[in-house]
Amino acid sequence: MKTKRRSSWLLMVMAVMSLMVLPALALAGPRSGGSFGGRLGFRSPGASSMPRSYSGGGYGSRYGGGGSSFFFLPGWGWGGGYGMGGGMGLFGTLMLVAVVGIAAVSISRAVRRYRQSGGGPTWSGGGYEDEDEAAVMAGRAYVYKLQVVLGRSARGIQDRLEKFAASGDTNSEAGLASLLQQTALELLREKDSLRYAAAQAAGPMNLTNAETRMNSLTLAERSRFLVERVRAADGQVRRAEAAAEEGKEALEYVVVTLIVATRTPLAGWKAIENLEDLGAVLSELGGVSPSGILGLEVIWTPADPHDSMTETDVMTTYPDLRGL
DSSP, X not given: OHHHHHHHHHHHHHHHHHHHHHHHHHHSSOOEEEEEEEOGGGTSGGGOSSOTTOOXXXXXXXXXXXXXXXXXXXXXXXXXXXXXXXXXXXXXXXXXXXXHHHHHHHHHHHHHHHHTTTSOOOBOSSSBOHHHHHHHXXXXXXXXXXXXXXXXXXXXXXXXXXXXXXXXXXXXXXXXXHHHHHHHHHHHHTGGGEEEEEEEEEEEEEHHHHHHHHHHHXXXXXXXXXXXXXXEETTEEEEOOSOOOOOSSOBOEEEEEEEEEESSOOTTOOOOOSHHHHHHHHHHHHTOOTTTEEEEEEEEEOOSTTOOXXXXXXXXXXXXXXXX
C-alpha cells in the first residue's frame, strides 16, 4: 500500500514539474526561421512511372516504331505456299524464325519490365541497358536530408539564404537545381565555421512515398520555430509581419537543413564523420541536375539576426548531429 501511495505521489510531482518546465522549454531556443523550395518534379511528365518505351501500342519502340512488335505476314502460314511447291521454302522458314524470335524477345522484355517496374537497372551481361534503366528509374525516387550547424562566424548565411528565397526561381526544376547549387556552394565557403552535421538517405521508393516522406521531413523542421520570417515556394514569396525576435540568449549557431528528392541515387552520399565527408556530400548535392531533381527544401533557423541559438539548444533539439 505504501509503495502504491509513493508511486502516485511521484507521478503527481512529475506531472506538476512538467507543467512548469514545458512552457520554459517552449520559450527556449530560436523562435524564427526561413525556408524555400518546391516539389515540381513530382508533378512533371518526366516523373511519370510509365516506362519511356511505352507508347500506347505495346513495348515495341525498338522494333515497331512505337507500335507493337507483333506482326502478321499473309501467305506465310503453315498451310500456305510461297514460291516453292506450296511449302515455305528456305527463305520463308528463315523469315518465320526471325518473326518468332522477335516476338519472343518482345514478350520477354515486356514481362521483365513489368516485374521490375519497382526495381533497379537491368543487367544484360556486359552492362546495364540504358533504356531499361531509364524506364525503371522514371518511377523511382530517393530522398536525402543534410543538416549542418554553423558557428557565429558564419552568421551572414542568414542574409544570403533570405536573398535566395527572395530572388530565386522556385517555379521550375532548373531554378530548384540552381538554388540547391547556390546553397551548397555557400555552405562549402563557410567550411571553417561548420561545427555539427548529420546525413540521412532513403530509397528507392515510389513517387508517392517519396513526396510523403519529403513533406514529413519538411514539416518537422519548419515546426521547430514559431515565426517563419520568409517562405518561398511555387514562385511566390511570403513574409511574416510579426516583429523580429530578440532572443534572451546568445546567437552562437545557425542550423541549415537541406531536403532533396532525386530521380537517381547520389553515388557519393555517405555518413558524415568529418569535414571531408561533409564537403563530398555538399559537392554531390551541388551537382544535381535540373532533370534529376524532384523536390527541394532549404530551411534555416534562426532567421532573425538577434534571435538566440545556444549549444544547449542544438544538443537538445537536434540529438542526431555529430561533431566535426
